[in-house]
Amino acid sequence: MSTSHCLGHEPCPNCRRIGNDRNGDNLAVYxxxxxxxxxxxxxxxxSGIQKLQTGSRDSxxxxxxxxxxxxxxxxxxxxxxxxxxxxxxxxxxDITNNTLLWSEYYQRIIFPYLSPDGLLxxxxxxxxxxxxxxKWFSQGKLHEFIHVVxxxxxxxCVLVEDIVSAIKVAHNTNVCASPLFGSHISLAKLLRYKKMxxxxxxxxxxxxxxxxxKYSQLANSIGLPVSTVYTTHDPKEINDATIxxxxxxxxxx
Numbered sequence: 001m002s003t004s005h006c007l008g009h010e011p012c013p014n015c016r017r018i019g020n021d022r023n024g025d026n027l028a029v030y031x032x033x034x035x036x037x038x039x040x041x042x043x044x045x046x047s048g049i050q051k052l053q054t055g056s057r058d059s060x061x062x063x064x065x066x067x068x069x070x071x072x073x074x075x076x077x078x079x080x081x082x083x084x085x086x087x088x089x090x091x092x093x094d095i096t097n098n099t100l101l102w103s104e105y106y107q108r109i110i111f112p113y114l115s116p117d118g119l120l121x122x123x124x125x126x127x128x129x130x131x132x133x134x135k136w137f138s139q140g141k142l143h144e145f146i147h148v149v150x151x152x153x154x155x156x157c158v159l160v161e162d163i164v165s166a167i168k169v170a171h172n173t174n175v176c177a178s179p180l181f182g183s184h185i186s187l188a189k190l191l192r193y194k195k196m197x198x199x200x201x202x203x204x205x206x207x208x209x210x211x212x213x214k215y216s217q218l219a220n221s222i223g224l225p226v227s228t229v230y231t232t233h234d235p236k237e238i239n240d241a242t243i244x245x246x247x248x249x250x251x252x253x
Contacts, residue, residue, distance in 0.1 A: 005149075006030055006099045007030060032116055033045075034114075034115075038069055067121055069119065069122055070105060070108075074104075075102075077102045084125070088236040097149075107133075108127065110124050111124070125164075143184070146196070149166050149177055150172075150176040156174070157199075158203055160235050161180055168240075169203070183205075190218060199225040229246050231246075
């Protein structure tokens with residue numbers, strides 16, 4: 001599960017050891033106690049265990065066994081990235097809370113997914129000018145972990161398709177939100193949500209009604225109360241007031 005948020009920054013001991021991090025702010029400190037450096041992949045767990053994730057490769061495979069971010073990520077987002085986020089009313093506070101980054105080489109806004117054990121995965125939204133580039137690029141087994149944004153004290157979680165929609169829905173502090181990274185919800189994931197929340201709200205597009213009925217029945221069969229929201233547009237394209245109205249209906253009971 002990935003649920004913590006960034007509290008601030010401090011010097012990275014590994015970067016300092018090799019002569020980097022002159023500003024003393026490479027190491028991000030998270031609310032659950034762990035620390036992570038996006039520059040060198042140094043990790044310090046909440047219990048104080050220190051390790052360096054190197055992205056080593058299996059001798060029989062070309063696939064990295066450790067997820068690492070692009071080597072050039074930086075916290076200062078360019079104007080075009082801020083403008084793209086602003087289209088969905090995402091704020092500077094959203095950028096900070098979710099540790100959004102920028103890769104100049106890949107021309108992507110980077111959305112990292114962290115846990116106390118390190119980097120679980122990330123997604124990059126392309127903002128360059130090459131039409132052949134996919135809008136979204138992902139690394140990590142996104143469907144195998146649960147990422148939660150917003151009010152982590154809430155017992156109601158809104159399940160949406162994508163991370164931008166999740167951040168947008170989480171503007172309503174009465175709920176938290178979790179991206180499905182698609183529109184599929186497995187029984188295994190529903191069982192995990194049941195351990196974490198008292199109730200879920202499934203919010204998918206109008207054309208997903210058949211799927212949502214199936215998922216709702218599955219949730220009810222395991223004793224997880226569920227409500228549904230259908231809209232023509234993704235949550236990220238809906239204003240905060242409407243989001244609050246749609247989701248608060250299910251938080252007052």
